[in-house]
Amino acid sequence: xxxxxxxxxxxxxxxxxxxxxxxxxxxxxxxxxxxxxxxxxxxxxxxxxxxxxxxxxxxxxxxxxxxxxxxxxxxxxxxxxxxxxxxxxxxxxxxxxxxxxxxxxxxxxxxxxxxxxxxxxxxxxxxxxxxxxxxxxxxxxxxxxxxxxxxxxxxxxxxxxxxxxxxxxxxxxxxxxxxxxxxxxxxxxxxxxxxxxxxxxxxxxxxxxxxxxxxxxxxxxxxxxxxxxxxxxxxxxxxxxxxxxxxxxxxxxxxxxxxxxxxxxxxxxxxxxxxxxxxxx
Amino acid sequence: xxxxxxxxxxxxxxxxxxxxxxxxxxxxxxxxxxxxxxxxxxxxxxxxxxxxxxxxxxxxxxxxxxxxxxxxxxxxxxxxxxxxxxxxxxxxxxxxxxxxxxxxxxxxxxxxxxxxxxxxxxxxxxxxxxxxxxxxxxxxxxxxxxxxxxxxxxxxxxxxxxxxxxxxxxxxxxxxxxxxxxxxxxxxxxxxxxxxxxxxxxxxxxxxxxxxxxxxxxxxxxxxxxxxxxxxxxxxxxxxxxxxxxxxxxxxxxxxxxxxxxxxxxxxxxxxxxxxx
Numbered sequence: 001x002x003x004x005x006x007x008x009x010x011x012x013x014x015x016x017x018x019x020x021x022x023x024x025x026x027x028x029x030x031x032x033x034x035x036x037x038x039x040x041x042x043x044x045x046x047x048x049x050x051x052x053x054x055x056x057x058x059x060x061x062x063x064x065x066x067x068x069x070x071x072x073x074x075x076x077x078x079x080x081x082x083x084x085x086x087x088x089x090x091x092x093x094x095x096x097x098x099x100x101x102x103x104x105x106x107x108x109x110x111x112x113x114x115x116x117x118x119x120x121x122x123x124x125x126x127x128x129x130x131x132x133x134x135x136x137x138x139x140x141x142x143x144x145x146x147x148x149x150x151x152x153x154x155x156x157x158x159x160x161x162x163x164x165x166x167x168x169x170x171x172x173x174x175x176x177x178x179x180x181x182x183x184x185x186x187x188x189x190x191x192x193x194x195x196x197x198x199x200x201x202x203x204x205x206x207x208x209x210x211x212x213x214x215x216x217x218x219x220x221x222x223x224x225x226x227x228x229x230x231x232x233x234x235x236x237x238x239x240x241x242x243x244x245x246x247x248x249x250x251x252x253x254x255x256x257x258x259x260x261x262x263x264x265x266x267x268x269x270x271x272x273x274x275x276x277x278x279x280x281x
Numbered sequence: 282x283x284x285x286x287x288x289x290x291x292x293x294x295x296x297x298x299x300x301x302x303x304x305x306x307x308x309x310x311x312x313x314x315x316x317x318x319x320x321x322x323x324x325x326x327x328x329x330x331x332x333x334x335x336x337x338x339x340x341x342x343x344x345x346x347x348x349x350x351x352x353x354x355x356x357x358x359x360x361x362x363x364x365x366x367x368x369x370x371x372x373x374x375x376x377x378x379x380x381x382x383x384x385x386x387x388x389x390x391x392x393x394x395x396x397x398x399x400x401x402x403x404x405x406x407x408x409x410x411x412x413x414x415x416x417x418x419x420x421x422x423x424x425x426x427x428x429x430x431x432x433x434x435x436x437x438x439x440x441x442x443x444x445x446x447x448x449x450x451x452x453x454x455x456x457x458x459x460x461x462x463x464x465x466x467x468x469x470x471x472x473x474x475x476x477x478x479x480x481x482x483x484x485x486x487x488x489x490x491x492x493x494x495x496x497x498x499x500x501x502x503x504x505x506x507x508x509x510x511x512x513x514x515x516x517x518x519x520x521x522x523x524x525x526x527x528x529x530x531x532x533x534x535x536x537x538x539x540x541x542x543x544x545x546x547x548x549x550x551x552x553x554x555x556x557x558x
Binding site: 044045046047048049050053056057059084085087088091092095102105108109110111125127129131132134136141142143145149151153154157158160161162171172182183184191193194195196197206208209222223241242244246247248249 | 318321324325326328329331332335336339340346394395396397411413414415416417418420422427428429431433446447448525528529530531533534535536538543544545546547548549550552554555556
């Protein structure tokens with residue numbers, strides 16, 4: 001069983017234990033009602049009432065059980081790098097090992113982009129409306145709008161961190177295709193590269209009452225010799241509410257001209273305040 | 282010697298337990314789950330049936346869900362009477378200083394450092410807002426700096442939040458055809474407008490949202506903050522409905538804080554293919 005290198009045996013065992021409990025007995029159905037609405041899980045009450053009952057329900061809050069440090073092919077094989085991509089990856093690894101990592105959008109309060117955000121270890125919140133599935137991601141207060149009506153991107157669409165996403169249902173699986181990604185982010189924190197030609201196809205489904213699985217395929221012939229597939233998982237967290245996440249408050253890690261990060265020299269708001277430079281009351 | 286004998290047995294027992302757990306949890310050999318879709322659907326249906334009353338109640342409520350655009354974007358706030366809010370002496374001192382600093386070109390407006398505007402400043406951004414509505418929650422997704430405000434419809438809070446934040450903590454409830462939202466627990470750092478109307482951590486913001494017609498949404502905002510305002514004051518903002526298929530592009534404020542422009546690195550994008558810039 002190999003998902004990514006970061007999935008330790010202990011994490012997998014604990015996942016097995018909790019989901020085993022969920023299968024063994026549906027303990028949640030007997031749970032006392034929560035909140036003033038008197039709804040046990042809040043799940044159906046968190047999507048638009050105009051969404052037909054026949055549409056699978058993924059809405060609510062989910063806690064990630066994944067890591068974006070290393071996103072690797074599910075089959076355990078090496079990343080199918082093209083030669084330039086292997087060089088890029090090795091150079092980044094060497095710079096990090098030397099304690100002078102290269103610039104990463106994340107270090108400047110910019111999104112990590114798709115597909116990396118698909119495995120960030122932060123909670124997500126899914127809202128379903130008749131036309132959109134909106135996935136909020138706690139980190140960097142990002143949200144992805146998935147267009148459910150197969151609308152094409154507008155003529156003046158500009159490539160972006162999270163791309164342009166379209167979704168449809170195949171049985172109980174939400175299939176999301178994302179293109180229109182910009183050229184500035186990497187696949188994971190270690191620095192597997194990507195190009196703006198990348199297409200990401202996600203297959204999101206409930207695999208147990210309390211577990212959500214996202215199996216995503218990365219297709220980028222400018223970077224990888226073949227499409228490859230990775231996976232992230234989430235656990236139902238009905239009582240969790242996404243917290244405020246403000247990177248800009250302490251925007252510290254800015255790059256120098258060569259792209260190396262200079263730690264602690266960003267002069268974020270909090271730092272400036274402590275230095276008495278802000279005139280906030 | 283003897284414990285050496287028991288070790289393999291223990292390992293086998295452990296492996297058996299793990300195998301059993303995996304089998305019960307629905308793991309297949311390749312790490313994928315085997316799902317029982319009919320079973321999951323049946324469970325979802327049961328939960329749905331439990332929420333039926335709340336869902337039916339929400340069907341009768343005004344549909345504020347949709348994509349909205351403020352009719353009069355503003356950088357300075359006036360009360361509903363068109364006046365400056367009734368500032369205390371402490372607020373006036375701060376306000377005059379902030380106005381003078383901006384004129385001199387050295388404003389410390391937190392908004393310019395990509396910090397979140399919070400409520401009510403986010404309402405006047407002049408960019409589309411996607412509002413989603415469900416029985417349990419109303420969410421405002423702003424195109425402006427991809428700000429998100431999840432408002433759980435739990436009713437008013439009775440205790441102040443211990444964790445002061447930029448955007449405050451919002452809770453909401455329906456009062457007839459009006460959606461009331463209460464926000465408190467601000468950190469007191471943000472300005473209420475670009476001129477520099479101040480807020481303190483004691484600020485409480487009450488909003489009353491109602492549809493004037495199917496395509497017009499009004500939000501009456503009342504600010505109470507005894508430290509900076511002599512009495513609670515109200516202001517009002519109106520939104521017009523945009524088509525449901527309006528595209529909301531990503532907007533990254535922090536790009537303007539970069540010391541160097543972003544560059545592509547993949548050769549196919551015109552980059553060098555190297556890790557360095």
